[in-house]
Amino acid sequence: MEDLQDILVRLKSTGIKNTKHRIRILEFLNQSHQPRSADEIYESLRQEDSSISLSTVYRAMDILVANELVNKVNFENGTKTSFEINRHIHHHFVVCLGCNKVFSIEGCPIHEYEHELEKKTGFKVVGHKLELYGYCKACQRQQKHKN
Amino acid sequence: MEDLQDILVRLKSTGIKNTKHRIRILEFLNQSHQPRSADEIYESLRQEDSSISLSTVYRAMDILVANELVNKVNFENGTKTSFEINRHIHHHFVVCLGCNKVFSIEGCPIHEYEHELEKKTGFKVVGHKLELYGYCKACQRQQKHKN
DNA sequence: TTGCAAATGCAAATCATTCGCATTTGAGTG
C-alpha cells in the first residue's frame, strides 16, 4: 500500500485545494482493498467525527479523477460508479460474480494487440477497458457444496 | 447482415411471445450499424405507423437480452445503455471518442490470457469486457486540420 | 373462439448523480 504521504504530496502538487474532506477521502480509498462507490465513501466518512455531504463526495471525486489521484470504474454487475486510488500502475480487474469481490491484476495482455490494430486499421488507440468476470476459488467451493 | 428471418426463428424458439413490437425492435437493431439506446429505439419505432411506449422498449430489451437475442453494452463515454443484435459471434468494440462511432472487431486477444489466469490463480473466468477507445482515421485527419 | 398468462401503455416512482445558491474555508499577501 502506497504511503498516504506520497498521495498527499501528489494532491498538493496538483494545485487544487487541500481540504480536510479530500484528504479523508484519499485516506479511505488508500486503505480500502476494493473500489468504492460515492455512497460507501460518504457513509464511511459520516461515521467519523466530522460530517460530509454526498454532493461534496461527488464533487471531490470529479476533481480527484480529473487530477489523476483517483480512478473511476464502472463494473458490469452493479449500477454505481466505483472509485479507487490511482497508483499509476496499469492494471485490470477480475470481478467475482458470486461475492462481488474485485481483484486487481497487474500487467496487460492487449498492448501488443493494440499496436497491431493501429497498424492494420489506422485507428489511434488511446485507452481501453478490460475486465474479467467469473468466480473466485471460495465461491466455486461454495457452489459445489450446494449441489 | 444476418437475415431477419433467422433472428425471428430464434425469437420463436425462445418461447417468449412473438409481438409486433419485439419484431420491429429486432428489425431495427438488425439493420442498424451501431449499438442503439432504448431511447433511440423508441424514437425510431415511434416514427413509423404504430406507436410504442418507452417502458415497453425497456421491458422488451430486458427479455430479449435474457433470451440472448440482443446484447447489452455500456460504453465509458456516454451515459445510456446500448443494445445490439446478438449474432453469437464473439467480438469487441472500438469506440471513437471524436465522433462516437462504434466499430466491431471479431476475434479476441485475451482468450489465452484467461486460461493462463485460471491456471495460475484458480479463478474461473466466465466472461469479459474489452473495449478500445481512441480516434478513427477521419477524426484524426480533422484534428490535424484544426492545428 | 375462448381463456388466460404475458405484454403493453401510461403515469408515477426510484435511484444515482448533478446543480443552484448561500455560506464557509484554504492559502497566498501584506
Add this chain to the structure above:
DNA sequence: CACTCAAATGCGAATGATTTGCATTTGCAA
C-alpha cells in the same frame, strides 16, 4: 497574524435514465 477572494461545501431541489404498479390489450394454445 489578519485580510481577501476564489474555490469548496452543504443543503435541498432538479435531472435523466430506468423501473414499477395497475388497468387494458393481445398472442397463442386448447
